Amino acid sequence: MKTIIIGGGVFGLTAAIELATRGHAVTLLDPGPLPHPLAESTDISKVVRIDYGADADYTALGEAAIAGWKTWNAGWPRPLFHETGVAFLSRTPMQPGGFEHDSYELLVSRGHALQRLTAADIPTWFPAYRPGALVDGYFNPVGGWAESGAVIAKLAAEARMSGVTIIANRAVERITASGVDDLTAELVVVCAGAWVTQLLPELEDSIRASGQPVFHLRPSERSLFEASRFPVFGADIARTGYYGFPATSDGIVKIANHGAGEPGINEGDLAVRPDQDAALRLFLRTVFPALADAPIVHRRVCVYADTLDGHFWIAPHPDRPNLVVATGGSGHAFKFAPVLGALIADIALGIPHPLAHKFRWRPELVAPTRGDAARHADR
Numbered sequence: 001m002k003t004i005i006i007g008g009g010v011f012g013l014t015a016a017i018e019l020a021t022r023g024h025a026v027t028l029l030d031p032g033p034l035p036h037p038l039a040e041s042t043d044i045s046k047v048v049r050i051d052y053g054a055d056a057d058y059t060a061l062g063e064a065a066i067a068g069w070k071t072w073n074a075g076w077p078r079p080l081f082h083e084t085g086v087a088f089l090s091r092t093p094m095q096p097g098g099f100e101h102d103s104y105e106l107l108v109s110r111g112h113a114l115q116r117l118t119a120a121d122i123p124t125w126f127p128a129y130r131p132g133a134l135v136d137g138y139f140n141p142v143g144g145w146a147e148s149g150a151v152i153a154k155l156a157a158e159a160r161m162s163g164v165t166i167i168a169n170r171a172v173e174r175i176t177a178s179g180v181d182d183l184t185a186e187l188v189v190v191c192a193g194a195w196v197t198q199l200l201p202e203l204e205d206s207i208r209a210s211g212q213p214v215f216h217l218r219p220s221e222r223s224l225f226e227a228s229r230f231p232v233f234g235a236d237i238a239r240t241g242y243y244g245f246p247a248t249s250d251g252i253v254k255i256a257n258h259g260a261g262e263p264g265i266n267e268g269d270l271a272v273r274p275d276q277d278a279a280l281r282l283f284l285r286t287v288f289p290a291l292a293d294a295p296i297v298h299r300r301v302c303v304y305a306d307t308l309d310g311h312f313w314i315a316p317h318p319d320r321p322n323l324v325v326a327t328g329g330s331g332h333a334f335k336f337a338p339v340l341g342a343l344i345a346d347i348a349l350g351i352p353h354p355l356a357h358k359f360r361w362r363p364e365l366v367a368p369t370r371g372d373a374a375r376h377a378d379r
């Protein structure tokens, strides 16, 4: 089928490669160069985890994605997925219903070898942590982080190699009955991230842009933040929102917040507010003393395409034939990149998929609930 993909983030590019590989004639349009500087998928790093509380769907999808990341790494000149392992730690003893507890239980029941960590273990294993700040949790050797912007650049190159026509510097203005703007197509897949409601206003009540603060810090004691003693972490993430990464090769430690976010944000006001800086400093003072006064060398507000239940939105449009929407990453989709293309292609081509129901077209939802157990409880 002659197919148009709107948007060159991780949803658009992986779908384009998969559909082209299945023999469809694919054209992808995006206003940016790829990676687009404002796209969610564009950053120095994204967490790759299989830890999803009691949710076996995302855990299974994550396990498949990890295998995919390793295959991708093997084909790339240098690895872009770094398997440092992940540490999910809690300020109070792990409790049933809590993200750390339920992840631990589910992962152990699936045969994963996790290392439970006591209050004494945590600063011993990870000396950057203030003793007593976090008192329970575990280390999971499976998982780590991916260089997301670099991955997008690789996927764009691979898409071209797979025969995808990428038209950059062109935004789609309108979706028509026969395609987009002056282009015709038999299938249109909208992967426009948080911008989707500009093209499909009927989704305004179901998918909302929410701004999340991201900070890049340069610690003076860099060795404390090397991956071997400072893996990807969630610091009581479901209650603080804070998570972060080991130092990059140029000594940057990224810390961000997987919280409720700033609703209704638009491109004009993507500035981190002073109270968000202050909140970060308080968190650092409490948990990572060696980072408490480290200079912030970059800050950014990055925008989630947030669904009300935190699950992705990958579904055919109920009223517009040959139109499929694939977005709603809700702050946690990048890690699934190696399996996302096949998932979107199956649903776009009407091939049954076990997760189609979870990601269905669901305007009946009215109130926010927490689909991703790691997401801050007050979203």
Ligand SMILES: Cc1cc2nc3c(=O)[nH]c(=O)nc-3n(C[C@H](O)[C@H](O)[C@H](O)COP(=O)(O)OP(=O)(O)OC[C@H]3O[C@@H](n4cnc5c(N)ncnc54)[C@H](O)[C@@H]3O)c2cc1C
Pocket (backbone or CB within 6 Å): 006, 007, 008, 009, 010, 011, 012, 029, 030, 031, 032, 036, 038, 039, 040, 041, 042, 045, 046, 047, 048, 170, 171, 172, 173, 191, 192, 193, 194, 195, 196, 199, 212, 213, 214, 256, 302, 303, 304, 305, 326, 327, 328, 329, 330, 331, 332, 333, 334, 335, 336
């Ligand atoms: C701060 C932050 C931290 C995150 N951390 C993680 C993490 O640690 N782990 C993880 O798994 N996920 C994480 N995520 C989520 C993840 O980044 C997203 O779910 C994913 O990247 C969304 O990809 P996308 O392709 O839907 O959107 P985007 O990457 O935003 O791409 C959408 C594309 O559509 C294009 N577009 C928009 N309008 C049009 C138009 N009219 N015509 C043509 N093109 C258009 C844009 O230019 C853009 O390139 C995070 C997200 C944020 C914001």
